[in-house]
Amino acid sequence: MRQLQIRLILRWAGILFFVGFAFVGAGCSTGTILASHEPMHPNDRPVTLKAVTTGNVDRIEFRVQRFALEFDGLTWAETALTPVLYIWACDPPGSVKSLTCSHELAFSGDGQIVEFHARAVYPGGGHADEVYRFASGDFPIEGMPVPVRMKRRPENGIDIVFVPHTNLVPADDPDALTFRTHLDDIVDGTLFEYEVIRNNRALYNFWYSPIAVDFDAEDCNSLDDPLGIELESIADISMYVHYESKRNCALGAKLTTELWYDKSVIHELGHALAGLRDEYSVSTSTYGPRNHMPNTFGSKAECEQEAPLLGLSPARCQLSTPVFNFWRIDPTGADGCMMGPSQHLSWSDFGPACTRRFNWRYSQCLQGDCIASPDDTDGGAEMPKEENEPRL
Numbered sequence: 366m367r368q369l370q371i372r373l374i375l376r377w378a379g380i381l382f383f384v385g386f387a388f389v390g391a392g393c394s395t396g397t398i399l400a401s402h403e404p405m406h407p408n409d410r411p412v413t414l415k416a417v418t419t420g421n422v423d424r425i426e427f428r429v430q431r432f433a434l435e436f437d438g439l440t441w442a443e444t445a446l447t448p449v450l451y452i453w454a455c456d457p458p459g460s461v462k463s464l465t466c467s468h469e470l471a472f473s474g475d476g477q478i479v480e481f482h483a484r485a486v487y488p489g490g491g492h493a494d495e496v497y498r499f500a501s502g503d504f505p506i507e508g509m510p511v512p513v514r515m516k517r518r519p520e521n522g523i524d525i526v527f528v529p530h531t532n533l534v535p536a537d538d539p540d541a542l543t544f545r546t547h548l549d550d551i552v553d554g555t556l557f558e559y560e561v562i563r564n565n566r567a568l569y570n571f572w573y574s575p576i577a578v579d580f581d582a583e584d585c586n587s588l589d590d591p592l593g594i595e596l597e598s599i600a601d602i603s604m605y606v607h608y609e610s611k612r613n614c615a616l617g618a619k620l621t622t623e624l625w626y627d628k629s630v631i632h633e634l635g636h637a638l639a640g641l642r643d644e645y646s647v648s649t650s651t652y653g654p655r656n657h658m659p660n661t662f663g664s665k666a667e668c669e670q671e672a673p674l675l676g677l678s679p680a681r682c683q684l685s686t687p688v689f690n691f692w693r694i695d696p697t698g699a700d701g702c703m704m705g706p707s708q709h710l711s712w713s714d715f716g717p718a719c720t721r722r723f724n725w726r727y728s729q730c731l732q733g734d735c736i737a738s739p740d741d742t743d744g745g746a747e748m749p750k751e752e753n754e755p756r757l
């Protein structure tokens with residue numbers, strides 16, 4: 366059964382993405398466009414398509430194509446329900462310095478996939494495009510995560526699956542409508558607020574589990590997969606989302622986080638996806654000093670050797686005490702670093718050492734290894750094996 370399920374999922378994924386993206390941008394562009402939609406799984410409700418671009422821009426165009434999915438218990442089939450439809454344009458007089466466009470659209474019918482294509486057109490005819498797919502209507506695969514923003518085939522993308530805690534899915538809301546309205550808060554409102562993710566969003570796929578699970582946010586060993594093998598087959602990162610204020614954890618490819626707190630979402634993703642270490646030294650951290658970690662160093666000499674490779678002065682190397690003695694180089698204090706003492710400051714972000722590690726993760730994905738694998742040894746000297754311990 367396990368093999369059959371995996372085969373079905375892969376077959377489905379292949380069919381789904383075989384159709385490909387007919388409107389990948391061509392020609393010279395003079396800017397970028399960020400497209401989004403909400404609610405991310407509209408089900409039978411209207412969906413608002415959105416896009417924003419900056420630069421000297423003429424207009425934004427929206428196109429969609431709808432596909433039907435059929436499942437007879439053995440095979441998936443995908444049929445185009447519509448041709449590519451030009452549905453909307455935001456076209457102010459002349460050209461403008463920035464443009465935001467939105468349009469509400471209603472879909473009906475279950476088991477559909479919508480391909481959304483947003484295009485910014487610049488003076489002279491250059492354009493920038495963003496294309497992705499999302500599920501519409503009841504998604505027909507029981508136990509499968511629901512795709513809400515798909516850029517790539519799952520095996521070629523970093524697949525993040527959101528798993529809601531039961532405290533986000535009250536008994537009178539068995540279809541998780543409330544949770545679904547928050548998915549864009551996590552993706553667009555949190556993850557895409559950070560450049561290291563937003564600028565590489567073409568590598569990410571996002572899904573959610575339609576089944577909630579009661580988990581202990583402080584104990585990553587307690588995280589059960591509500592979907593069984595299907596979630597494991599898809600997820601590179603399983604992000605267990607809750608609505609309490611807790612000390613969160615990351616263990617391997619699983620993490621817990623508050624829905625409403627970006628600093629938890631981003632910090633724990635730094636652990637789970639990029640294998641980053643905490644840059645603070647407190648007794649409640651499970652981190653000990655490590656040599657040659659992506660963002661911490663075992664000695665001053667090692668840190669100073671890395672500094673020029675990160676474009677930083679060796680003078681920035683700083684000893685972290687008192688519980689663990691290790692060296693770090695990413696900005697501290699007012700500059701902020703997401704993995705260190707400034708995590709909870711509003712402006713905290715990843716420093717150069719952390720960003721370098723994300724970029725390494727992305728380059729691995731582009732070479733075919735998109736699995737969040739902080740414990741593997743593929744990084745060579747940059748990333749030795751570390752034990753699979755909970756990361757707080």
Ligand SMILES: [Zn+2]
Nearest residue numbers: 632643756757
């Ligand atoms: Zn941490």
